[in-house]
Amino acid sequence: MNTIENYQWTDLTYLSEICDGDRELMKTMLDMIVAEIPAEIEKMQDAAQQRDWKELFELAHKMKTTLAYVGNADMIATTKTLEMFARNLTALHEIPELMRSLAQAASKTMVELKRRAQNIG
Amino acid sequence: MPRVLICEPGRILLTALDYRMRKYGMEVVRAQTGEEALRRIHRNSVDLAVVNTRLPDFRILSFVHLIREDFRSDVPLILLSEVEEEMETVFNALEAGANDFLTIPFKPLELAMRIQLLLPVKAYDK
Numbered sequence: 001m002n003t004i005e006n007y008q009w010t011d012l013t014y015l016s017e018i019c020d021g022d023r024e025l026m027k028t029m030l031d032m033i034v035a036e037i038p039a040e041i042e043k044m045q046d047a048a049q050q051r052d053w054k055e056l057f058e059l060a061h062k063m064k065t066t067l068a069y070v071g072n073a074d075m076i077a078t079t080k081t082l083e084m085f086a087r088n089l090t091a092l093h094e095i096p097e098l099m100r101s102l103a104q105a106a107s108k109t110m111v112e113l114k115r116r117a118q119n120i121g
Numbered sequence: 122m123p124r125v126l127i128c129e130p131g132r133i134l135l136t137a138l139d140y141r142m143r144k145y146g147m148e149v150v151r152a153q154t155g156e157e158a159l160r161r162i163h164r165n166s167v168d169l170a171v172v173n174t175r176l177p178d179f180r181i182l183s184f185v186h187l188i189r190e191d192f193r194s195d196v197p198l199i200l201l202s203e204v205e206e207e208m209e210t211v212f213n214a215l216e217a218g219a220n221d222f223l224t225i226p227f228k229p230l231e232l233a234m235r236i237q238l239l240l241p242v243k244a245y246d247k
Contacts, residue, residue: 018137020229025140032133065131065203068226 009109010116011071018069023120030117033069034110040066041099041106044082048099056095057086072109078102123240124148126167128158129201130177134225138171141229147236155179162188162196169197169240171232174206174214174222181214189218197239199232201225 012026019025040063047056060083067076082098085091125147129135132153139149150167152158155176161167174181181200188194200222202211211222221235 014226017228018134018226020141022140022144025137028140029133029137032136036133062131066133069133 007112007116009072009105009112012069012116014071015069027117027120029069030113030120033066034113034117036066037063037070037106038110041103045099045103048095051092053086053089053092057083060086070109070113072105075102075105075109078105122146122148123168123236124150124166125236126150126152126158126161126170126172128152128155128170128172128176130154130173130175138229138232142233142236145229145233147233153177155184159184159187159192162194163192165194165196167196169199169236171199171201171236174200174202174210181210182217185214185217185219197221197241199223199235199239201227 012030015026015029019029040059044056044059044063047053047059060079064076064079064083067079078098078101082095082102085095085098123146125142127135127138127142127149129138130153135151135153139151142149150161152161155172155178158170158172158176162170172181172184176184179187185198188196188198198219198221200211200214200219201224202222203225206224215222220239223232223235
């Protein structure tokens with residue numbers, strides 16, 4: 001039976017490209033990403049709470065790179081904004097709301113990524 | 122088998138490049154910081170180095186200067202630069218002695234081809 005999966009939150013084009021279409025590697029990478037994103041968001045939340053903007057900037061920069069593999073445009077845009085605000089020390093009052101929105105988008109994205117990892121494996 | 126150092130702070134990209142370059146017949150030495158990479162290069166233990174321009178502990182220009190001027194090493198160097206990296210940074214590093222660069226995202230096959238073009242012939246005799 002053919003099943004057509006609809007993926008609303010993720011686009012793995014870049015991940016597939018970097019893996020040269022190797023499914024075993026894609027599965028390994030997806031497992032790493034699924035483990036890494038929630039842990040990194042937690043670190044970003046801690047940095048935001050402690051108003052450690054330098055740390056938040058560095059974590060957001062790193063997160064942006066990880067998100068490129070996931071292809072979630074909303075998460076990438078939010079992370080870029082966080083990175084910019086933390087680097088330039090502007091609109092810092094908006095950071096808590098941006099962090100909430102990032103965490104919400106991440107939870108939906110993680111569910112989909114886990115499903116995709118299962119389908120590959 | 123040629124021994125290639127990949128210095129990439131991002132664990133995910135490092136894993137992918139390690140895996141793919143081994144598939145292309147290279148032995149891969151991994152590093153996530155400039156210091157780790159310098160230690161390997163200083164010991165002459167690699168045939169070529171692939172290095173991200175955004176190292177956590179070094180500016181890329183200082184890194185290239187150390188290799189070419191202090192270590193007097195001629196190990197071929199390929200830089201990996203991110204899209205938003207200023208081209209001037211890459212240009213200065215090339216002027217200081219880096220041999221080539223690739224902009225992330227790139228296909229691993231493209232990196233493998235650049236590596237093969239730069240590897241000294243003796244690296245294949247090992």
